[in-house]
Amino acid sequence: MSIALAANGNAPIARHFAPAALSMVPGQAPVAAKPQDEDLRALQQIGTKVRFARNTTIFNDGDDAAYTYKIISGAVRLCKHTSNGRRQIADFLLAGDYFGFLQVGTYSFTAEAVSDVVVMAYPQRQVEQLSNTMPSMSRRLLTLLSQTLLGMQDHLVMLGRQAAKERVASFLLLLAERSDAEEGEAFEVPMSRQDIADYLGLTIETVCRALSDLKRSKLIAIPNVHQIAIKDSEALEAAADSDE
Amino acid sequence: MSIALAANGNAPIARHFAPAALSMVPGQAPVAAKPQDEDLRALQQIGTKVRFARNTTIFNDGDDAAYTYKIISGAVRLCKHTSNGRRQIADFLLAGDYFGFLQVGTYSFTAEAVSDVVVMAYPQRQVEQLSNTMPSMSRRLLTLLSQTLLGMQDHLVMLGRQAAKERVASFLLLLAERSDAEEGEAFEVPMSRQDIADYLGLTIETVCRALSDLKRSKLIAIPNVHQIAIKDSEALEAAADSDE
DNA sequence: CGCCGTGTTGACCAGTTTCAAGATTGGTGG
DNA sequence: CCACCAATCTTGAAACTGGTCAACACGGCG
Numbered sequence: 001m002s003i004a005l006a007a008n009g010n011a012p013i014a015r016h017f018a019p020a021a022l023s024m025v026p027g028q029a030p031v032a033a034k035p036q037d038e039d040l041r042a043l044q045q046i047g048t049k050v051r052f053a054r055n056t057t058i059f060n061d062g063d064d065a066a067y068t069y070k071i072i073s074g075a076v077r078l079c080k081h082t083s084n085g086r087r088q089i090a091d092f093l094l095a096g097d098y099f100g101f102l103q104v105g106t107y108s109f110t111a112e113a114v115s116d117v118v119v120m121a122y123p124q125r126q127v128e129q130l131s132n133t134m135p136s137m138s139r140r141l142l143t144l145l146s147q148t149l150l151g152m153q154d155h156l157v158m159l160g161r162q163a164a165k166e167r168v169a170s171f172l173l174l175l176a177e178r179s180d181a182e183e184g185e186a187f188e189v190p191m192s193r194q195d196i197a198d199y200l201g202l203t204i205e206t207v208c209r210a211l212s213d214l215k216r217s218k219l220i221a222i223p224n225v226h227q228i229a230i231k232d233s234e235a236l237e238a239a240a241d242s243d244e
Numbered sequence: 245m246s247i248a249l250a251a252n253g254n255a256p257i258a259r260h261f262a263p264a265a266l267s268m269v270p271g272q273a274p275v276a277a278k279p280q281d282e283d284l285r286a287l288q289q290i291g292t293k294v295r296f297a298r299n300t301t302i303f304n305d306g307d308d309a310a311y312t313y314k315i316i317s318g319a320v321r322l323c324k325h326t327s328n329g330r331r332q333i334a335d336f337l338l339a340g341d342y343f344g345f346l347q348v349g350t351y352s353f354t355a356e357a358v359s360d361v362v363v364m365a366y367p368q369r370q371v372e373q374l375s376n377t378m379p380s381m382s383r384r385l386l387t388l389l390s391q392t393l394l395g396m397q398d399h400l401v402m403l404g405r406q407a408a409k410e411r412v413a414s415f416l417l418l419l420a421e422r423s424d425a426e427e428g429e430a431f432e433v434p435m436s437r438q439d440i441a442d443y444l445g446l447t448i449e450t451v452c453r454a455l456s457d458l459k460r461s462k463l464i465a466i467p468n469v470h471q472i473a474i475k476d477s478e479a480l481e482a483a484a485d486s487d488e
Numbered sequence: 489c490g491c492c493g494t495g496t497t498g499a500c501c502a503g504t505t506t507c508a509a510g511a512t513t514g515g516t517g518g
Numbered sequence: 519c520c521a522c523c524a525a526t527c528t529t530g531a532a533a534c535t536g537g538t539c540a541a542c543a544c545g546g547c548g
Contacts, residue, residue, distance in 0.1 A: 104387060145393075156334055156403060160403045161330040206535090241328060452529080
């Protein structure tokens with residue numbers, strides 16, 4: 001099990017919110033069960049399907065890390081709650097994403113259902129077992145973790161060095177890429193404005209205003225609160241990273 | 245090699261800037277070469293000592309990830325540089341810290357010497373080799389990576405949800421803990437004000453003002469630019485996380 | 489139909505940045 | 519050893535971004 005480098009054996013994985021899809025990359029040839037997928041099928045065996053209602057807690061920061069999860073449908077947020085009641089969302093996970101893996105002892109963040117959610121829960125003990133016996137599995141976990149790191153670094157830059165409008169624009173681009181929606185095609189925005197604000201380190205009002213601005217300048221369309229379409233990705237990318 | 249959970253075999257490691265010390269925890273019994281240290285001695289074998297002058301680049305974002313590094317002396321910063329010339333420092337590393345490990349293919353950030361630095365460079369290939377044959381090594385790497393994740397989450401909260409003065413106070417507490425300086429005892433601050441600003445997502449002036457404020461209210465003393473002493477850690481902790 | 493949670497907009501205010509001017513520090517050469 | 523220079527740090531004042539407070543709109547749902 002390659003711990004370090006090694007030219008990322010598998011197909012390049014698009015950068016999502018942190019934990020990249022461990023599952024097969026969507027849009028890939030649908031030939032079932034390639035050799036390197038045996039680990040995924042093994043995982044499949046040990047999982048249990050569980051559902052969580054919107055806004056319920058899946059696990060808490062500090063809980064004993066008993067399971068690794070994979071999202072079947074719905075969306076999840078990973079939050080840090082501070083002593084004085086502030087909240088920072090570290091990541092949003094969508095269908096196909098894994099979370100709670102590789103936690104040493106206890107979870108270091110709270111996981112909550114953004115919408116009604118169906119997940120597979122894999123007992124940590126058995127995931128560990130698998131990774132011990134299957135090089136492909138441990139390699140996958142490492143790659144996954146690396147992707148998480150990459151995503152968090154980008155998130156840091158967003159929070160540390162981008163203006164409000166830039167953050168919102170970047171966020172929309174991430175979501176759009178993630179939903180592989182075409183330019184002009186609306187994609188789902190399952191999280192509330194408050195969730196977005198807490199992900200971007202802003203207030204809900206600032207998020208609203210930024211969205212209104214982008215709409216007013218015809219870069220996006222907002223058919224309804226939980227759906228957005230990018231009308232001019234060129235210009236939106238510029239807005240996400242304005243040179244001045 | 246336990247990939248996931250497993251009650252963190254070793255002594256609890258204080259939370260530093262991200263990559264926690266992989267080396268022996270300072271303050272632990274100095275009995276040489278315990279069984280679980282064989283991996284460290286193995287690492288020792290394959291390393292080369294290298295020095296970098298202040299403000300020189302150790303490796304660049306996007307470079308082929310050829311080495312894992314351990315700092316012998318000095319300090320290092322890990323930076324993301326954005327297209328429009330902004331800079332965000334993701335982490336500071338001090339003596340004993342490792343960096344550049346577990347990078348998949350290429351480095352995802354730039355590493356620069358904050359001060360004159362001496363590092364051990366371990367060829368990635370051989371680290372991988374070691375982790376393949378030594379369970380204790382791969383466990384160590386995983387723990388290290390987990391600590392990095394924890395540190396980044398705290399960093400996210402700082403950037404997303406703390407006011408300028410709180411960030412500076414938190415930063416000083418991190419540094420102080422890291423240097424295990426007693427209350428009132430001055431510790432080294434090897435990085436420039438600009439570096440601190442880029443770590444905290446602030447401007448250099450704001451960092452200066454926050455420091456001046458803290459000094460004026462007698463929470464800290466600043467014997468000189470690269471040394472600070474905490475005079476009232478109680479109050480400083482309050483300032484780092486004010487309830488209002 | 490009216491209520492409640494959520495989203496949007498406006499007016500005002502506070503915290504941070506920006507711009508600009510000194511103050512310190514460290515290094516170099518006389 | 520001292521004077522000078524450059525780099526870094528500190529402080530002040532003004533401008534601006536984003537936050538706060540408050541009112542209103544919208545969209546389910548009982």
